[in-house]
Amino acid sequence: MSSASVPTAPRPEKRPVVRSHHGDTFEDPYEWLREKDSPEVVAHLEAENAHTDAALAHLEPLRERIFQEIKGRVRETDLSLPSRRGQWWYYGRTIAGKQYGVQCRAPIAGPDDWTPPQLSAEVEVPGEQVLLDSNAEAEGHEFFSLGSFDVSKDGTLMLWAVDVAGDERYTIRIKDLTTGEILPDVIEGTFSGAHFLPGGTHIVYTTVDDAWRPDRAWLHPVGTAGREADREIYRDDDERFWVGAGVTRSDRFLVVESGSSITSEVALLDAATVATDPDAKPQVVWPRREGVEYGVDHAVIDGEDWLYILHNDGALDFELVRARVGAPDVVETVIPHEPGRRLEDVDCFRDFAVVEYRREGLTRVALLDYRTHALTEIEFDEPLFAVGLGGNPEWAPPVLRLGFGSFTTPGSVFEYVLDSGELVLRRQVEVLGGYDPADYDQARLWVTAQDGTRIPVSLVWKRSFGEPGSAPRPVHLYGYGSYEHSIDPAFSVARLSELDRGIVFAVAHVRGGGELGRQWYEDGKLQAKRNTFTDFVDVARHLVENGYTTPDRLVAEGGSAGGLLMGAITNLAPELFAGILADVPFVDALTTILDPSLPLTVIEWDEWGDPLHDPAVYEYMKSYSPYENVREGVTYPRILAMTSLNDTRVMYVEPAKWVARLRDVGADALFKCEMVAGHGGVSGRYNSWRERAFQLAWLFDVLGVADA
Structure with a gap:
């Protein structure tokens, strides 16, 4: 398109709005564009889009070429690496021509089956169940986002939450996987990250206030319509704090976290009884103190319940301590603070914990021995890389999943074999078109x-x-x-x-x-x-x-x-x-x-x-x-x-x-x-x-x- 045929750039009318603070006055000519529902504002945005489309029309052949390059490097019909949870292998499918993924599962061969099956997109998977086809969910909508997806521990129930507007407010639904029945539960206006409690009788979810801040955590009894029967279990009225909720890997505690950019507070409820005890109140681990951030996970060592607490109280780059459940103020240092080694997360399993941290500008992952507090870092030999804990839902796995990648190495999944210390590459994203990392x-x-x-x-x-x-x-x-x-x-x-x-x-x-x-x-x-x-x-x-x-x-x-x-x-x-x-x-x-x-x-x-x-x-x-x-x-x-x-x-x-x-x-x-x-x-x-x-x-x- 010639420059002469490109329409003149939109020039919105100036309608000055005066803003005065602390003795300073600023005249804002375009603040009126904030009126999102105004037909005049919508018309201006559409005019901007039309102008941009016209100004860049000459690039359409290049855009199509780049799109085809991207598309040509991706295996459009593919399967993710299966992850074991309970009696099932869970994985996702992508299908050529389809915008969204499909969530699936297949049964494990037996209790000792920990080697992920080598699934093929071209071969039918024995016993496969399609849990959620997001393409079907998205049908009729210009936008689609999956904000929550969870299956109950026994594998009989599934929840999912969908946003079709882009405003990150999701509607939760629940399905009985044994009968295929969609249950009456329809919970609107939720935030992302809903989960089942271990027994599967209830789910926990959060909602947002008018400022789009997750401020409340709720319990919802499975099988009930709407939110009339739901119970608020936590509420934070401090406008600086976001609320989130989940269950420890041990299934022992329902954890409610509330945090601002610089301060956090964690409260625990007994996951086994919270649903049946209407008087259950969250027990705060450490009361919030301005500038103190911390996170908590649960471990069982020699039959005793421990809380592992990662915090920055007097430790700029964080330290890890532990305390017995019921006595959170009596702490024992596990990993002392070390300037320049930024501890970021701790995940507790039955026999060990995993600590994620940064050193020299790169992410690291190490196993923590509960008894000796020794750290065993899992090493990689690239000069620049990123590594982190992958999907490990089980409490006592014999292998540990890790996600790995770099600027030249496609996203990879490794398994660290706990008995031998062997690192096994289970999957690497296939890049079609002859990609060779040695060329870069x-x-x-x-x-x-x-x-x-x-x-x-x-x-x-x-x-x-x-x-x-x-x-x-x-x-x-x-x-x-x-x-x-x-x-x-x-x-x-x-x-x-x-x-x-x-x-x-x-x-x-x-x-x-x-x-x-x-x-x-x-x-x-x-x-x-x-x-x-x-x-x-x-x-x-x-x-x-x-x-x-x-x-x-x-x-x-x-x-x-x-x-x-x-x-x-x-x-x-x-x-x-x-x-x-x-x-x-x-x-x-x-x-x-x-x-x-x-x-x-x-x-x-x-x-x-x-x-x-x-x-x-x-x-x-x-x-x-x-x-x-x-x-x-x-x-x-x-x-x-x-x-x-x-x-x-x-x-x-x-x-x-x-x-x-x-x-x-x-x-x-x-x-x-x-x-x-x-x-x-x-x-x-x-x-x-x-x-x-x-x-x-x-x-x-x-x-x-x-x-x-």
Whole structure:
């Protein structure tokens, strides 16, 4: 399509709304776009979509080519590795042409059958039962998300919960697997993560308040319609805390957890009696104390009940202690605090525990001996990798499932044989089209930030194009840097379309993430948040100054809080980037965090600060919030912002306002709003592949490799 046939970019009318806090006044011309149900707002969003479609119409052949590349690398009809629970092997199927997976099971051969069967998509599985076909569930809906799926311990009942709008509010249903009957239970407005209690007579689920905060846990008697018979077992009125509930692997306790970004509290109920005892009250393990986080699991050692408690009370990178049930304040240290070794999780089994932690920026998994407290780390020989505990529902398994992957190794499932210490590869995602990991390489480099801090940067590339840094190459630089969330090495089929065109993919592990422990997070939040942005700029500048790339061949990408990073670096150093891909971007951060009536705002004060009541926080946030800091008189990189109308975490209005403001200063900014989707974008694997192809085609065009 010629530029002359591309319609003029939408320019929403300016209707100033004055915002005044702490003596500062800000005139917001586009706040009226927040009226989601307004026909005028919907018309504007549709006009934005039409403009973006027209502006990028010339990339349609490239988008289709990328989509076919992704599709051609995936075995569309496949089965996952079966996982044993009770008398069954559970697994998932994917079927060519179908958007969603199918949940299945097949009977075990006998009690000693722990070797997963070698299932084939082409051969009928003896005794297979199809439990849930999400394609059938999704029929007639533009969006579909499965938020809960569980089978009772005896294998006779199944629950599932579905969202067909994208707002992460799910409807639970229950099926009798012995008769095929759908029970009368229909529980609407729930959050994700519902589970059966061990006896199968009740389920536990959570609901959200008006601010989309999970605030209550409920017990529902199986076989009853609606919620009239349901019993509230826990409620947290503190607007900063999220509530979750589950059952220990031992089946001994129903655990209710309540946590904010910096504080947590765990309460236990007897899983065997809570359903029949209307007076049962959750017993708090440790009363909440501001700034103290902890998690609890249950073990039985020599017939005695113990609680294993992972906490950060006086231990920045956490330590592991244990206490007898009934005496949680009398603790014994199991794994002492060690700076730089960030303990992240503990899972108790009958004969051992598994501890997951970070060291030197990478994830680790180790077995813990209950009696000696010795740790046995399971080792892998790649320079960059991610490993974690896989699906291990059984209390006393002879093998331990682990998930493993890297930038060059497709997602893999290993089994660690407990008796021998042997590590057995059970499954690796098959990449079609002749993928050879030896054709690609990965490495980590360290960039010195302006304050002297060393920032880790991960690189992955195709060897045939030469070593990164040997000559300027197109670079795709990704970042996040919030909530102690780490961007760990992971394989991506879609990314191969980049690498095969000579693009170097890089991840800037900036402060605010969790790659280097809790201090790394602390140094990129609240009043230190600007470190996240300057770290990313310093990495980009290093890549340019050291010959890895040039500004006209560098595109940055981030989503959600990483979208805030994108907006901030666009204002800080627009000259360093050719393009910015911002997905569900949190770019109107100050407006959002000032309004406690909006979903999640109060919860977020622990992460960003409270600008509503603290003038210093207000001033600091206003200094970096992307929307307020769009600059006149600069040349901005090309920008593509994408969002979803029904996103409850980062509302569509933020990128809508940001793009409008960018256009005011002459920026080449495009905006695409999925009208039926959620925070994670569109649903369905083919739809998600097409969405990624849309983004990559734009990225290739910016980097000058659209014809490659």
